Amino acid sequence: MAIIERPSAVPATVGGAAAPELVTPSRALGVFARPVSSTGWKSWLFTVDHKKLGIMYGAVSLFFFLVGGIEALLIRLQLAAPDNTVLSAGLYNEMFTMHATTMVFLFVMPMAAAFANYFLPLQIGARDVAFPRINALGFWLFLFGGIFLNTSWFLGGAADGGWFMYSPNSSALFSPSHGIDFWVLGLQITGIASLVGAINLIVTVLNMRAPGMKLMQMPVFTWMVLVVQFLLLFAMPVITVALFLLSFQRNFGATFFDVNQGADPLLWQHLFWIFGHPEVYIIILPSFGIISEVLPTFARKPLFGYKFVVFSGAAIGFVGWGVWAHHMFASGLGPVSVAVFSVATMLIAIPTGVKIVNWTLTLWGGKLLFSTAMLFSIGVIVLFTIGGLSGVTHAVAPSDTQQTDTYHIVAHFHYVIVGGAVMGLFAGFYFWWPKMFGQMLDERLGKWNFWLMFFGVNLTFAPMHILGMQGQPRRMVVWPEKLTGDGFFDLAFWNKVASVGSFVIALGVLLFVINIFVTAKRKVKAPLDPWDARTLEWITASPPKEHNFDRIPTVHALDEFFHRKYEEVDTEDGPRLVKVKTAEEILAEEEANADHHIHLPSPSYWPIVLALALPIIAYGVIFNLLLSVVGTALVILAIFGWCLEPSVADDSDYDPPAGGDSTKELATLG
């Protein structure tokens, strides 16, 4: 599908000289032909279409969300009763390590990548990302890295050092199984995915915006994704170094964390948290972006203080680099460091507070429509604020020293991650589902989904504040009956409440999964613009055509789509917004003025081959270095295949779609 030409119903030329020259493939390069399937499994395996990749990112992340959720339920089952024996101590360690790793690296980050992949090009009016093959590579690396990481369960046990894997506890002496090796190498692989994805999306945003779209006219979601990509760009290499040091130590006998040799355990902590704290904003900012799209849409008002929201997002990104040591207040950094990081951490509450205020004021005086997406967004405001407030208490170092490594910390970060990031992603599901699949998720099920999750989160994590303040340590496999206390501070009671709450959340998530199947089975088409939305992704068909836009839109304003639908008209009571066009009329207009020659990138075999080679190398590092040699050879082959394949498919390779449906684009080469 190198060039998609619309059927001849559209006038062929618009005046002689303007007709663009066709890009012709070079037949001389036929050694590595490009795949061309546009239907069937091959069209997914070799696709470079950002929308297909976005859907695949989403589906795989959702699967890992369920895996991580089951791990969480097992943890809560173990903690539901005193001296419980659901899990052995060793298995419990693996469970909480993999629960966190799965949720952070295999669910929240890639789910945000799913939305970013799908909607970022649509929101800036582009036909694809800057490097479509690299985009595909990112997805396959994430998938294979995630699978590789989870195969550790069957190959001698998973990682058991906690998600921040402190040294020297992570050395072979204390964790002799291969679990941590799998963890290290798996995260290296998904780390490459994040890095190449970051480069790709930054270039896409900076270089490929629709004509007329200034940076300050980009939707807030695009802005937040851009900030996140910069965080990834600079945070990933730091964790890469840390992971290399650890794997050199575990696999090749290096001494980086060997305390007998005089190693400094704080080295790991610094490297990990220099990555780990920006990571916190990598997790939350996409959701901030999503709800900044949802709230104005359902409040029927522009976002209050767009510039403040954008700049405070960027400010969070900057200040986020200067607060990492607040994770290390208990490690004896010295009073100056502690004071500096304490103040910096409090500072970050300012831009975050600005956002909360802006969202609230967006709702103020709006005609609120409480759709499921809106409910989830309001849920984010409420729950994230609770988590944010307990976060500020952790910035106060003396207080943090008491709370660190207790359930109070667990309560805090679950409020911001589940209550903030995850609820925001669910707002995204309900908001964008009609755009991605042309069908509305069931709103009634959706509201059950929301209320169960909302109550579940509070039921699970609010009691953890009490548990933590009473001193229940994080990561303890059992709590003994004789230490439970009584009255309001009865730990047994609150642990049971939290365990019940976790199953309420699970029920909410289950309803979401059911909703997906119910919706798919119902086969009811969604209206083109069900929410009366504001941004460019709604200007095109649902689901969007392969080339996104028939005509690349020219942008004149923030909320371009809204301004095409509504105009301000002077009436006796002053200016009023009047709907001048429907979404269907706008779409028809775009279709009538479609671009004649649309150049889309061809699918490619090489991203999946290259991605497949990395787990082979990783298995080799653990089991037999010969396997690594094979993997490396495959990497070299794949890179050369990648570079040497022709830039577009050859027309002789092309298999035209059967049926000859005249409304379907015919792909032909000029």
Place this chain on the structure above:
Amino acid sequence: MADIAVHTEHTHHEGYEDHAPHATSTGLSNNKLAMWLFLGSECLLFGGLISTYMLYRGRHEGGPGPDQIFDIPLTSISSFILLMSSLTMVLAVNSAKRKDDRNTNLWLVVTALLGALFVGGQVYEFTAFYQEGLGFTTSLFGSSFYTLTGFHGVHVTLGIIMLLALVAIINRDRITGDKAEVVELVGLYWHFVDVVWVIIFTLVYLIPA
């Protein structure tokens, strides 16, 4: 890395409507912007490795320390060779901009040879240090020294492969996009690796522990 360099076809598809292959919002081509971003990321990678070395360079119980084993004159020569390869790289980019394939190839090969000489020097140096009793696992200094300089050596080696691959595909006329830009992209990478060496040479070898 090579994939970014030879990834020129995608510069076309955006600015298609206005007939300019490089009509990007910033005016910088996608490939070049991507390379700059990648190098920005690499700064943090070497930043982490250099920090680790600086923390551990004084900790060498049970093995030789930096002051006992470094051979400054030898490493100075190999550093000089690597810096000269930046000059030949500039000449290659310059020839490519003048569409002079013959000289482009010549200077690319010379650059690769100088790079290979540097890597050869590093292999010799590593062997000599090993024989003097500094293994990868001997001490914290040993582990962090070999990791830092080893990572740099791997970067140079990948650069050499990129240079030679570039010569091959220029000879077979397999670059579909802007040839001079592809040479320039590899050049950016090469200069970055050189600049990193200047920092490593100063911090690791010249400043006494």
